[in-house]
Amino acid sequence: MKALLKLGIAIISLIVIILGTAKVIELSAPSNSESQTASHAKAKQKATKKKVPKKKRNATKKKVTKKKNSKSNSQQSNFQPEYAVEQQDDVATPVRYRWKSSTIKYKIDTNSDYYQGIWKTAVDSWNQFNVVKLVRANGETPDVHLDASTAVRPEHSGLCTTTFYNQTRLNNLPLLKVATAIVYDNTCNDHKYSKSDRTRVAEHELGHAIGLGHSDSDHSIMNPTPVGRQITNNDVEAVKRAYAS
Template sequence: MGPMLKKILIAIALGTLTIVIAIFGFFVSTTSATEITPEGTARFDSPQATINISNSSQSYQVIWMNAIRAWNRTGVFSFSLSTSPNAQVIAGTNSGMSAKFTGLTNLTTNDQGYISHVTTNLNPKILAKYSYLPTEQTNVAEHELGHAIGLLHSANKASVMYINNRTYGIQNIDIQAVQQLYGSPLGNQAFPYQSYTFQDPFVLKVKGQPEE
């Protein structure tokens, strides 16, 4: 084999290796990106909000308080308790919502794209009917608060924002999503006033699921 042919073969081999590495890197980066919980375009103007627990049931006050503490412990968003009816987030229960759902969150944005008001409710009738444990009810409340601060549903079953979640609390992928959402400027464009509603269906308990 002549020197010239060797050089050609080496060049081809190096070129092929470069392409393989590039393709591998693309798939790795794509996979990593999709693992982060999706966030919407709406958010509060800063990673904090006042919240009023409007429910008179002591057990559901505890559920909401546990969910609030869980988000506050992440350090990426802070809820401050308020007794004002004008609090930015009103959290409670509503047994009158559709029997398909464990929770429902409605948020409204202003003309700057920032969230101006949120109403979020758990469905105690359905949570009781399908035997949600207190920890699982807290997971649902954490999920609803995730919507309240701007997170969307995740395809990752281990995310608190998985649409059929009853098993998992807040995960690192959810925390990263909030960091990303509140770390990026909205820009100067004007946004129309909008209202968003997130409905979260119940899920039957599956044997072998971790009790988290």
């Protein structure tokens, strides 16, 4: 009799444990209405010389010289805004987010005249295509903050953090709430970047702030390594898709 009583108690206890576990599994954490992401521009890796056999050294040098001479004027480094290159490739620039309006307010937070000039040029570079209109915030809360700072990770030449609404969409894209784009001065100094090179980094990070993601294209300013690249037609078309309505 006692054995049966103990068995009954054990069975009841087991049922209680199973029911309690099932209840815990069914519980789910509430989803946040906002999310934040960060996208980096990578610093251009320093070239490492490889040992070439003597017989092949002359041929290799001739090939490199030919490639260098074939560069067009639009690919050469200067401080003027880089317009969209004519050539297009098969790699479409991805779009991640967008602002509610195509008029986007920005504020340059850095006190450096040098970087203020870089950011103004980057703004002009995107504004020239008349797809989005980047305007300076005058006493209003800016959508995008533009700054210069010191990198914690030296392989990053720039950073853009974006906060967006998960559940609010336009053109099937999450709407941005605020963005901050930064050029890292110490990394640029370490890699001996010119003012033009730093402007390419600023254009890249501003592209993220507009809503673009990283591109696999070797031409696109949205390539993870933007130095030596330009705003391409594919980049402009991506912005047009994002802000079509």
